[in-house]
Amino acid sequence: MCRVSGISNGVLASFACGMSAQADNTAYLCGSEGYIAIPVPWKPPATAAEFIIARGTPPRMDGPVKTPAVPPRETIAISAGGDLYGIEADAFAAVVFDGAPPAISEADTIGNMTVLDELRRQIGLQFS
Numbered sequence: 001m002c003r004v005s006g007i008s009n010g011v012l013a014s015f016a017c018g019m020s021a022q023a024d025n026t027a028y029l030c031g032s033e034g035y036i037a038i039p040v041p042w043k044p045p046a047t048a049a050e051f052i053i054a055r056g057t058p059p060r061m062d063g064p065v066k067t068p069a070v071p072p073r074e075t076i077a078i079s080a081g082g083d084l085y086g087i088e089a090d091a092f093a094a095v096v097f098d099g100a101p102p103a104i105s106e107a108d109t110i111g112n113m114t115v116l117d118e119l120r121r122q123i124g125l126q127f128s
Contacts, residue, residue: 024039025039025040025041025042026038026039026040026041027041032056033055033056034053034054034055034056035053035054036051036052036053036054037051037052037054038051039051039052043084043085044080044084046079046080046081046082046083046084047079047080048077048078048079049077049078049079049080050075050076050077050078051075051076051078052073052074052075052076053073053074053076054072054073054074055070055071055072055073056072091103
């Protein structure tokens with residue numbers, strides 16, 4: 001398990017993985033109001049990919065139960081319109097050949113690399 005903190009916007013991240021560990025392969029984005037669960041984040045199906053929004057609704061023990069304004073748990077299905085790696089390759093080709101703006105900004109790329117560098121530092125991985 002690696003923890004990355006101290007990022008300028010105050011986000012705290014935890015990351016755990018293993019090559020031989022049994023897991024359900026779900027990615028969770030957790031916040032103070034609930035979480036989003038993405039069951040197959042690495043290569044979701046091109047059509048009817050599902051994710052779950054779960055909102056925190058602690059039960060009341062001292063009075064009538066109120067029905068929340070929004071459902072506490074909601075499953076949403078989306079379709080990407082094609083294979084995600086194919087869409088990514090098409091977007092890259094549009095940047096290279098057509099001058100389209102990149103989908104991921106330079107700042108986001110640098111931020112991602114900063115997090116990856118910190119993960120490698122914490123586990124002692126060095127490239128020669």
